[in-house]
Amino acid sequence: MEDEVADRRGIELAMLAEELKASDVGPEFLTGELKGSHDPSCFVFTVRAAMSGMERKYIRDRALEGHESARTRGTTIGGAAVTDDAMLAMALHLRTQKRSLRDIAARLVITTGKKKGQHPSPATVMRMLRDHDERRAATP
Template identity: 70%
Template sequence: MLAEKLKASDVDLEFLAGEPRGSHDPAGVVFTVLAVMSGMKREYIRDRTLEGHESARKRDKTTGGADPDMLSMALHLRDQEMSC
């Protein structure tokens, strides 16, 4: 459990209602469920992002970085000493 890992690393975790008592305690169960849901949501977002990147690649769309026109303009502006 996250609270136990933090304590093992000498990190004090304090709640307004007191210290967490472990996963058998109702408050600990809620904390555990919220942590699991957060992890699941991160995985879902990552999976959807990777699917979007793959879909864009299949359609020859860029998913970041500069396309050739943007790169050409950036180099032109740099040559004109107009870069930041």
């Protein structure tokens, strides 16, 4: 999927380069190895665009490998957890009252860490409830 996106970006960039050339417009690099003005359809510009797409894929793959490695070691990915059992219990209670995620988040307060006293985001509440539901479903 990522390869298809990179290929599509490369094709779109090549089409843009042709449109720019037809309009007598060319890129000018202000810094770096390609500093100066260039013909947008030139080989260097095309290769640079292709390398950029490959670099993005490499960075993404390395990040995913790091996440997988952290999961296998049992390490939390991202920042410190802001939820606890008391917050989960309150969120579950509010969910039974048919409250929205936004409303539930506004009624919860983080009790520890740098975000102490703040409200968790609706996305955090959603993940907390989803993880709880998945754990319950997995327990026979």
